[in-house]
Amino acid sequence: MKDIKKLANILNADVILIDIATKQVNYLDESTNNSNKNVVNLLIDNIELLTNHIYQSLDYNSGHILTCHVNEESIVCFSFKYDDPLSTSGADVKIMDRFFRHRELPDSENFSKPGFQLKTA
Numbered sequence: 001m002k003d004i005k006k007l008a009n010i011l012n013a014d015v016i017l018i019d020i021a022t023k024q025v026n027y028l029d030e031s032t033n034n035s036n037k038n039v040v041n042l043l044i045d046n047i048e049l050l051t052n053h054i055y056q057s058l059d060y061n062s063g064h065i066l067t068c069h070v071n072e073e074s075i076v077c078f079s080f081k082y083d084d085p086l087s088t089s090g091a092d093v094k095i096m097d098r099f100f101r102h103r104e105l106p107d108s109e110n111f112s113k114p115g116f117q118l119k120t121a
Helices: 002-011 037-045 047-051 091-101
Strands: 014-019 024-027 055-060 063-069 074-081
Touching: 002 014, 002 074, 014 037, 024 037, 037 047, 037 055, 037 063, 047 063
Parallel strands: none
Antiparallel strands: 014 024, 014 074, 055 063, 063 074
């Protein structure tokens, strides 16, 4: 989970973990004040959609969420807020799109190295 938190930090996103069996939604960063009941309700309301797709994108009134069904028990979600200056540029969507199209993610310590580039699939 440490690498997921690092990726969320790089993307300027909140990271949320869904336990599929219990439908429990938790923000991974305990110090976040961004817990949003609307986001939690959106995720729970769409749990069937999220469990039937490896990757999914959900929009809501003040942001969007990219989800990744990582195993039979968990879904990892990256929540981007539209009021955040980095989210309005669309850069986060481009970064996530590149990750999703890549077969293997690189080691997290390489993300911050100068000249780092993902290989294309």
